[in-house]
Amino acid sequence: MPTLHYAPGAASFCVHWLLIELGVPFELRKVDLAAGEQRRPDYLALNPAGVVPTLVMDDGEVLVESGAILWALAERFPDGGFLPPPGTAARARAMEWLLQMVNVLQPAFRIWYYPHEAAGPDAGAGAKAEAEARIGRCFDRVDAHLAAAGPFLLGERLTVADLMLVMLCRWSRNLPKPATEWPALRGFIDRMRARPAFTALCEAEGLTEWRA
Ligand SMILES: N[C@@H](CCC(=O)N[C@@H](CS)C(=O)NCC(=O)O)C(=O)O
Incomplete structure (x- = not known):
């Protein structure tokens, strides 16, 4: 069976x-991660970037990059319905949202949590402020979109892009203005957190904050 x-x-x-x-x-x-296990040679052999996630499939195929893994799993298990059918405009839209999350929001969080990586030890505060502003502008756009065309990013259809968005919203819980302060995002987050799989996930990972 696959190993995550x-x-x-x-x-x-x-x-x-x-x-x-x-x-x-x-x-x-x-x-x-705190003990640096992601930099052990056996782990680097699987994921040379030394980050999580890595998914090792049954056939030994090694998948990295969370967005790419979501896409690959949704394709491998199409009955789950986490992507619109191949070749449709809706599927292209799902890719568009997933890439926006991965290319725009995710890197801004990396800078907010590790500002010295982007700006060096002396300019961390400026980098953090810029990252926070970028995250806020992205949440403005997503909130307006959900208010106009929700309940999910693709309207009535839940896709892998929604799972990515919730993960990133969760990462905002320590920001001065977390995602839960945008009204349409808050409604979306509450719907997603009410899913039994979200509760099972938090239990499995031992997470007590940001629960339904
Ligand atoms: N774009 C990558 C980001 C992966 C990433 O940065 N993971 C972090 C945890 S959220 C990590 O493993 N950090 C360990 C490190 O940087 O040493 C993905 O989405 O898979």
Whole structure:
């Protein structure tokens, strides 16, 4: 069965969630990021970037990058319905939202949590402020979209892009203005957190904050 290398609440969160939603049997292997296990040679052999998630499939195929893994799993298990049919405009829209999340929001969070990486030890405060503003502008756009065309990013259809969005909203819980302060985003988050798979996910990862 597939093995997910994960850390609680990290970028592996959305992949773990999808595996639970799909009802696919899988194994979990925890990577202790604080202890630097992601930089051990055996882990780097799987994921040279030294980050989670890594998903090792039954056939030995190794998948990295959370957005790409979500897409691959949704394709491999199409009955789960987490992507519109191939070749449709809706599927292109799902890719568009997923890439926006991964290209715009996710890097801004990396800068907010690790500002010294982007700006060096002396300019961290400026980088953090800029990242926070960028996250806020992105939440403005997503909130307006959900208010006009929700309840999910693709309207009535839940897709892997929604799982990615919830994970990133969760990461905003320590920001001065977390995602839950945007009204349409709040409604979306509450609907997503009410899913039994979300509760199972938090239990499995030992997460007590930001529950339904
Ligand atoms: N774009 C990557 C980001 C992966 C990533 O940065 N994961 C973080 C945890 S959220 C990590 O493993 N950090 C460990 C490190 O940087 O040493 C993905 O979505 O898979």
